[in-house]
């Protein structure tokens with residue numbers, strides 16, 4: 001049953017990455033059917049059933065531990081979609097599995113069929129319009145995150161579950177309306193720059209990734225990576241981080257250590273998404289491969305998520321008011337990005353970014 005859960009998680013990732021008729025998706029669905037048949041044989045049960053109780057996944061009267069990443073992903077998706085129980089019955093075909101996997105990947109059309117039975121949590125909807133609800137939800141989560149962020153300096157621990165939930169909400173807000181992003185501008189005046197920058201970068205990365213057709217768990221991974229990109233700055237003393245003047249050489253050296261500090265922190269953090277480690281390390285590398293920081297030997301092409309993060313970070317940084325700079329207008333920030341396309345930033349992504357954000361400038 002653990003193997004079947006992993007294979008369903010892999011199929012969800014495939015559906016998130018490729019169109020439905022892609023051979024990889026077809027193959028992944030067949031693998032689910034094969035693993036389903038094997039699970040029935042191994043357990044001797046009449047159906048392959050999962051039950052989610054709190055954080056525990058029960059199957060064939062046993063608790064499946066969150067020992068592997070795919071199982072964790074499987075549990076995460078069930079939680080996210082509000083699925084409490086899932087049962088696959090003999091007779092389930094490719095179409096039904098495809099329907100299930102697509103529903104779990106996207107959250108759309110998640111319904112039971114003859115051989116795939118889902119038990120979902122009944123959400124009590126109140127009278128508020130969806131946008132207002134979303135905004136409230138985001139504000140509550142921001143408050144929680146702000147506290148967690150502030151505690152991080154002392155405790156060196158980040159609540160991964162809370163962060164993951166926040167990113168799902170951000171995804172909803174990107175999908176809902178561009179206006180839902182607006183509360184962030186107000187928060188910026190109240191909060192420590194690094195925290196608000198993290199949220200803004202996550203949103204701007206999500207908007208870019210979505211526009212390129214990335215969705216589902218992969219989109220979530222991009223959002224998490226955006227959120228955690230500057231986590232290494234938490235190791236930089238506030239006197240350097242918030243200095244109201246130019247940094248001297250020694251201070252710059254400390255500042256430039258934040259990508260490798262961040263990556264090594266995330267490497268040790270339990271449950272840190274792998275893409276976040278890459279982006280924390282790469283987000284200051286240049287598109288043209290010329291040296292920036294961290295200094296690395298040879299030419300290295302940063303990951304797509306890192307290139308998106310670099311653009312989002314530069315844009316948000318220029319628009320923010322910080323101790324050592326006054327903000328520039330959004331239009332001016334976009335001109336700077338254009339001027340640095342080809343050298344610092346990926347020109348194709350800059351063009352796409354301007355297309356998305358330009359409309360709101």
Ligand SMILES: [Fe+2]
Pocket residue numbers: 229230258283284
């Ligand atoms: Fe950074």
